[in-house]
Amino acid sequence: MLNVKRIESGYGAMQVLWQPSIDVKQGTITSLLGPNGVGKSTLLHTIFGSIEPWGGEVYYDGENVTRVPTHKKVEMGIALVPEGKHLFPNMTVYENLSMGAYRKRALADKEESLELVYALFPRLKERTKQLAGSMSGGEQQMVTISRALMTRPKLIMLDEPSQGLAPKLVGEVFDTIQKMRDEIGLTILLIEQNSDASLEAADFVYVMHEGIIKAQGTPDQIKGSTEIREAYLGI
Ligand SMILES: Nc1ncnc2c1ncn2[C@@H]1O[C@H](COP(=O)(O)OP(=O)(O)OP(=O)(O)O)[C@@H](O)[C@H]1O
Ligand SMILES: [Mg+2]
Known part of the structure; x- marks a missing residue:
């Protein structure tokens, strides 16, 4: 449903995204994990168009929407819930x-x-x-x-929805996200610091570091890799 290909962007002269590519399949929760400041929020904003892409492409439902203005993307069914x-x-x-x-x-x-x-x-x-x-x-x-x-989005991008919440409320937010997938059939791209909860809820996971996708796989594959967990997730 969403295909991001070798996207680049940044602020002023500072490049933040160094050609990460991600695919989000319809009706799934795709989670983007990674430490602070690696460009996760920048990626969502670049997909949405609130930050201008320098290079690369964004496809939505097979259509090239890289330079489609944000309000049009909303009308096409894309929503962003910022940090x-x-x-x-x-x-x-x-x-x-x-x-x-x-x-x-x-x-x-x-x-x-x-x-x-x-x-x-x-x-x-x-x-x-x-x-x-x-x-x-x-x-x-x-x-x-x-x-x-x-x-009425078809694709919703959530930037750290559980940030600052007590553990019990984190659980509630994740339950809700799963309900949005299971009961409304929404497609969800989720940024989270909370790796454990995110690995439980997601269908597919990308791990980002310094503006690059360093690893990707099913939650079990990510959990199963000591190397990835220790190097990028601190778990
Ligand atoms: N408006 C801005 N102007 C200049 N630099 C920015 C701006 N927003 C973010 N940055 C810088 O871009 C880099 C990536 O930031 P970004 O917010 O995308 O990271 P993040 O992965 O979402 O981090 P966090 O987990 O802390 O939210 C950081 O070095 C940050 O300081
Ligand atoms: Mg962020």
């Missing part, structure tokens, strides 16, 4: 979700999308009128992911 919390704390949960459905196509499906989101996160349905800023960390993460779901 950190990006919700509107002084708006209610419902208002935050509505912000995800402001474009014409998404607006037409808004009620249906809300049903889908509430089915996935029953807790949000109970809290529609609560100010988003007063939700717990895990709940805020659910709102952030849900807002992206309101654009």
